[in-house]
Amino acid sequence: MYSRCARVEDSIRVFKITRQRDTISWNSVIAGCVQNGMFDEGLRLFRQMLKDNVIPGSVSFSSIMPACAHLTTLNLGKQLHGYIMRCGFDDNVFISSSLVDMYAKCGHIRTAGWIFGGIKGRDMVSWTAMIMGCALHGYAEDAISLFEQMKLEGIRPNHVAITAILTACSHAGMIDEGRRYFDRMTEEYGIRPGLEHYAAMADLYSRKGKLNDAYQLISTMTTPTGTIWSLLLSACRVHKNVDLAEKVASKIFEVDPENIGARVLLSNIYANDGRWKEAAKVRMTMRNMGIRKNPACSWIEVKNKIHTFIADDKSHPLHDEINIALCELQEKMETSEVLHDVDDEQKKYLLYGHSERRAIAFGIMSTPAGTTIRVIKNIRICVDCHTAIKLISKIVGREIVVRDNSRFHHFRDGECSCGEYW
Numbered sequence: 001m002y003s004r005c006a007r008v009e010d011s012i013r014v015f016k017i018t019r020q021r022d023t024i025s026w027n028s029v030i031a032g033c034v035q036n037g038m039f040d041e042g043l044r045l046f047r048q049m050l051k052d053n054v055i056p057g058s059v060s061f062s063s064i065m066p067a068c069a070h071l072t073t074l075n076l077g078k079q080l081h082g083y084i085m086r087c088g089f090d091d092n093v094f095i096s097s098s099l100v101d102m103y104a105k106c107g108h109i110r111t112a113g114w115i116f117g118g119i120k121g122r123d124m125v126s127w128t129a130m131i132m133g134c135a136l137h138g139y140a141e142d143a144i145s146l147f148e149q150m151k152l153e154g155i156r157p158n159h160v161a162i163t164a165i166l167t168a169c170s171h172a173g174m175i176d177e178g179r180r181y182f183d184r185m186t187e188e189y190g191i192r193p194g195l196e197h198y199a200a201m202a203d204l205y206s207r208k209g210k211l212n213d214a215y216q217l218i219s220t221m222t223t224p225t226g227t228i229w230s231l232l233l234s235a236c237r238v239h240k241n242v243d244l245a246e247k248v249a250s251k252i253f254e255v256d257p258e259n260i261g262a263r264v265l266l267s268n269i270y271a272n273d274g275r276w277k278e279a280a281k282v283r284m285t286m287r288n289m290g291i292r293k294n295p296a297c298s299w300i301e302v303k304n305k306i307h308t309f310i311a312d313d314k315s316h317p318l319h320d321e322i323n324i325a326l327c328e329l330q331e332k333m334e335t336s337e338v339l340h341d342v343d344d345e346q347k348k349y350l351l352y353g354h355s356e357r358r359a360i361a362f363g364i365m366s367t368p369a370g371t372t373i374r375v376i377k378n379i380r381i382c383v384d385c386h387t388a389i390k391l392i393s394k395i396v397g398r399e400i401v402v403r404d405n406s407r408f409h410h411f412r413d414g415e416c417s418c419g420e421y422w
Contacts, residue, residue, distance in 0.1 A: 003032025008041075023057055031063040039067040043076070056083075058092045065098035072376050072403065074106040075304050093119055097126040104133025107374045107401040107408060124155055132164040137408045138417050140172030159191050166200035170207060171407050171418075178204045195221075199228045206235030211244055226256030233262055234380075237269045245269045260286075264293050298355035298377045302366045309355040309362070318362065325361040332395050354385050356402060364396055373400045380404050390414050 002011035015021070015029040026049045033042035046064045049056065061084050068077035081090075081099060089095050096119045103112035116122075116130040127150045134143035147165045151157065157165075162185045169178035182201050185191045198221055205214035214232050218224045229252045236245035245266060252262040263286050270279035286292075298309045309316065316322065356377050363373040381389075381404045393400045394414035402409045410417035 003028065003036065006036055008032055008036045008038055012041075021052070021054070023054060023060065026054055027057070027059045027063055030060070034063060034067045037070075039071050042067045043071075043073075056087070058089050058095055061087075061089060062092075062094040062098045065095070065102050069098075069102040069105040072106050072299070072374075073301065073306070074108070074374065075301060077102045077106060091120070093121055093123055093126060097123070097129050100126060100133065101129040104129065104136065105403075107403060109133055109137045109139070109408075122150075122153075122155075124158055124161065127155060128158075128161045128164055131161065132167065135164055135168035135171060137410070138171050138419075140168040140174055143168035144174075144177065157185075157189055157191075159185075159194060159197070162189070162191060163196045163200060166197060166204070170200050170204040173204075173208055175204055175208050175210070195225065195228065198224075199231060202228055203231050206232050209235075209239050211235055211239060211241055215244065215248070224251070224255070226252045226259045226262065229255075230259070230262050230265070233265050233269075237265055237272070240269075240272065242269055242273050242275070258289065258291060260291050260293055263291065294378075296355050296377065296379050298359040298375050300359040300363050300373070300375050302363060307359070307362060309358045311355045311358075313355075313358075316358075316362070318365075321365065322358055322361050325365045326357065329361065329364075329392060329395065333391055354382065356381065356385055357388060360389065360392060360400060364392075364398070370398065373398055375400070375402045377402060377404045380406055381409065386416065390416055 002008070002014065011029060011032045015025060018025055026045070030042050030045050030049070033039070033045060042064060046056075046060070046067075049060070061080065065077070065080065068074075068080065077099075084090050084095055084099070096115055100112045100116045100119075103109070103115065112130065112133050116126060119126050127146065131143045131146050131150075134140070134146065143165060147157070147161065150161070162181065165181050166178055169175070169181065178201060182193070182197065185193065185197065198217065202214045202218050205211070205217060211232065214235065218228055218232060221228070229248055233245055233248045233252065236242070236248060249262055249266045252259050256262070263282055267279045267282040267286075270276070270282065295310050300307050300309075307316070356375050359375045360373055363371075363375065367373070381402060386409070389400055389402060389409075389411050391414065393411040397413075400411040402411070407418065
């Protein structure tokens with residue numbers, strides 16, 4: 001009860017004073033933590049349950065797997081997968097669906113597909129997990145094929161499945177398909193568009209440069225949030241539409257006056273247009289309001305340990321070695337044919353500063369040759385980093401997977417799976 005009311009601390013207090021803890025009480029408190037975003041605490045309790053010799057059941061695994069998916073702890077997820085197989089729960093549709101979701105969100109879309117292919121009696125959850133996995137990795141045609149196959153097997157799409165297919169269309173720029181699914185969700189499936197559906201469509205219009213269409217769509221919403229307006233503001237920066245950016249920013253500050261990301265975006269839009277006074281004014285407003293920009297961070301998991309990197313941060317124990325590795329990569333890039341289409345001035349800045357480049361350099365020097373490098377970043381990857389990582393993947397002969405706050409990028413042999421559309 002406390003967990004479902006989002007009072008997890010009270011839920012844990014009740015759990016701690018329970019003298020005889022059975023599987024049900026353990027599952028309840030673990031699920032409560034995970035469902036309320038306390039993933040680390042949920043994992044800690046799961047480990048404690050095992051130490052107390054409480055045998056986990058199918059519900060235990062389906063409760064804890066989302067924590068691995070959200071924290072993108074692949075090694076832990078693999079360990080749990082092995083435990084699940086030893087316990088004989090790998091044919092449970094709920095657990096298999098959780099595994100599909102976990103592997104997809106940890107960058108292993110092929111493994112997710114292999115598990116999905118072996119599920120008997122697939123339900124809406126398993127179908128949706130696979131469709132959304134394909135969407136986030138940029139495999140829009142696969143997502144659409146799965147969506148249509150799901151309908152052929154008699155499963156009626158729900159609002160989550162519609163969100164997944166719209167996301168797939170958005171990440172691939174499939175505007176006609178996106179419009180068709182958006183229109184059909186009400187006419188054919190009786191589903192009223194929610195915030196997540198409007199967000200996916202606004203994102204689709206914005207990515208394709210149809211900014212006015214996105215503005216009109218968002219304006220039809222009853223109560224558009226700052227988050228959905230921010231999608232359009234970000235597109236205004238990409239397409240250099242300053243006038244619309246000012247209009248959109250005013251909408252954001254009406255509903256969310258302390259939106260940090262929107263103010264940073266607006267400042268950058270002004271700066272890119274050479275309007276330095278306006279950019280400085282936005283920054284001054286942020287300082288006066290006590291608003292500080294959240295730092296860009298990247299994470300990489302090596303040997304069961306998560307390593308965190310912040311731009312230009314020197315706190316990592318191997319900071320000097322990472323710089324040496326970056327210098328060596330820079331030298332190889334400057335003499336490599338893969339740089340033929342990059343001008344000399346840009347070459348100087350391709351490898352330095354941003355957190356994901358440091359995480360990748362650390363991953364290369366800390367893992368055997370041929371190992372896939374997997375990095376997570378808390379904000380959108382920038383154009384320079386995207387170019388640099390393509391080049392690095394060709395030079396070192398490795399696949400590099402980067403998950404930013406929008407999608408997955410699979411870099412291999414100097415190319416990216418996004419096809420320069422993200």
